[in-house]
Amino acid sequence: MTALAPHLARTRRKSVRAARLPRSLGRVLATAGTVFLLSSALTFGLGALSGANPAAAVLGETATPADIARMNQQFGLDRPLWEQYVSWLGHAFTGDLGRSWFTTVPVADSIRQAMPVDLSIAGLALLMAVVLGGAAGVAAALRAGGRLDRAVTALCALLGTLPGFVVAIALVTVFSLKLGWLPSGGYVPLDMDPAQWLRYTVMPALALSLEAAAAIARQLRTSLVGTLRENYVTGAVMRGxxxxxxxxxxxxxxxxxxxxxxxxxxxxxxxxxxxxxxxxFALPGLAQLTLQSAEQHDIPVIQGTLLVTIAVVLVVNVAVNAALLALNPAARRREVTR
Structure with a gap:
C-alpha cells in the first residue's frame, strides 16, 4: 500500500488539473465572447455613424428623395439602429454579412476570395517568427552573457524598430530588382502551384515576421535564462x-x-x-479589400472584413491562452481562483 501512495498522489494531482482546465477555458471563452460582442457593436456603430448613404454613394447627386427612401428600405437602413445591429449580427453568425453597396456581391463571397491570401501570408509569417525567434532566443539563453547573446539582443533591438513596409521595400530591392530571384508582386494559390505559391509569399511573410520574431526571441531568452537557474534544473543536471x-x-x-x-x-x-x-507586393488580400472599400465608402464590406478580422484575432488569442493553461498549471490555478 505504501508503494502505491506516490502513484495515487500523482493520479490525484492529474485529475485535479484535468478538472480545472475546462473551467479555465470556459473563462477564456467567456471573455473572448464578451470582447467579440463589444467589438462588433463598436464596428457596426462606427459604420452607421459615418453618415455614408448607399443612395448617395451609388446613385450620386441625381438621386431623388424617392430613390433614397427606396434604397434605404432595400438595405434595411430605415429601421432603428439597434434593430439593424441585431439583424446584422444574427445574419453574420450564419455566414451572411450583407451585400456590397456598389457591386451587390455578397460580402462573404468577397472575403472568401481574399481570405486565403491573408491566411497564407500570416500563417507563413507566424511559422517563420516561431522558428527564427525560438531558435535565436534559445541560442542566446544558452550563451547568456556571451557574444552570441549580445549579437542576438542587438539584432532584436534593431528589428523591433523597423516597420514591416521598410523591410518589404528592402527585400524587393535586393531579391527582386538586384538579384532577380523572387517576383516583386502578385499571388499564386497554394492548390494551383505550391512552388510558385512559396516564391510569391516568402518575401511578404518574411517582411511581416521579423518584428514578431524579435519579440519572441527577447521574451524567450529572458524567461529561459531565469528558468535555467531554477533548482529543479540544477537537480536534473546533477542527476546526469x-x-x-x-x-x-x-x-x-x-x-x-x-x-x-x-x-x-x-x-x-x-x-x-x-x-x-x-x-x-500587390496582393489581393483582405487588407486590400478593406482599403478599397474604405475609399469607396462601401460600409457593408468594411464592417464584414473588420468583423472577420476581430474573429480571427480572438480565435488565435483563445488558442494561445489554452496553450498557456496547458503548459503552466500555476496559471490555471490562478484562473480558477479568480
Whole structure:
C-alpha cells in the first residue's frame, strides 16, 4: 500500500488539473465572447455613424428623395439602429454579412476570395517568427552573457524598430530588382502551384515576421535564462540527465509562456501591417479589400472584413491562452481562483 501512495498522489494531482482546465477555458471563452460582442457593436456603430448613404454613394447627386427612401428600405437602413445591429449580427453568425453597396456581391463571397491570401501570408509569417525567434532566443539563453547573446539582443533591438513596409521595400530591392530571384508582386494559390505559391509569399511573410520574431526571441531568452537557474534544473543536471533533455524537455516548457504571449500579441500586428505590405507586393488580400472599400465608402464590406478580422484575432488569442493553461498549471490555478 505504501508503494502505491506516490502513484495515487500523482493520479490525484492529474485529475485535479484535468478538472480545472475546462473551467479555465470556459473563462477564456467567456471573455473572448464578451470582447467579440463589444467589438462588433463598436464596428457596426462606427459604420452607421459615418453618415455614408448607399443612395448617395451609388446613385450620386441625381438621386431623388424617392430613390433614397427606396434604397434605404432595400438595405434595411430605415429601421432603428439597434434593430439593424441585431439583424446584422444574427445574419453574420450564419455566414451572411450583407451585400456590397456598389457591386451587390455578397460580402462573404468577397472575403472568401481574399481570405486565403491573408491566411497564407500570416500563417507563413507566424511559422517563420516561431522558428527564427525560438531558435535565436534559445541560442542566446544558452550563451547568456556571451557574444552570441549580445549579437542576438542587438539584432532584436534593431528589428523591433523597423516597420514591416521598410523591410518589404528592402527585400524587393535586393531579391527582386538586384538579384532577380523572387517576383516583386502578385499571388499564386497554394492548390494551383505550391512552388510558385512559396516564391510569391516568402518575401511578404518574411517582411511581416521579423518584428514578431524579435519579440519572441527577447521574451524567450529572458524567461529561459531565469528558468535555467531554477533548482529543479540544477537537480536534473546533477542527476546526469542529458543537456538536450533538460533544456527542451523541462526548462523550455516552463519558459515558453512569455514567448507564447508575445506570439499572440503579434497577430493583430501582422494583420495591421498587412495593409501596407499587401500594397507593396500587390496582393489581393483582405487588407486590400478593406482599403478599397474604405475609399469607396462601401460600409457593408468594411464592417464584414473588420468583423472577420476581430474573429480571427480572438480565435488565435483563445488558442494561445489554452496553450498557456496547458503548459503552466500555476496559471490555471490562478484562473480558477479568480
Amino acid at each position: 540527465l542529458p543537456a538536450r533533455r533538460v533544456v527542451f524537455g523541462h526548462a523550455l516548457r516552463n519558459a515558453a509562456g512569455p514567448a507564447l504571449t508575445a506570439l499572440g500579441m503579434s497577430v493583430p500586428m501582422l494583420l495591421g501591417g498587412a495593409v501596407v505590405t499587401q500594397q507593396i
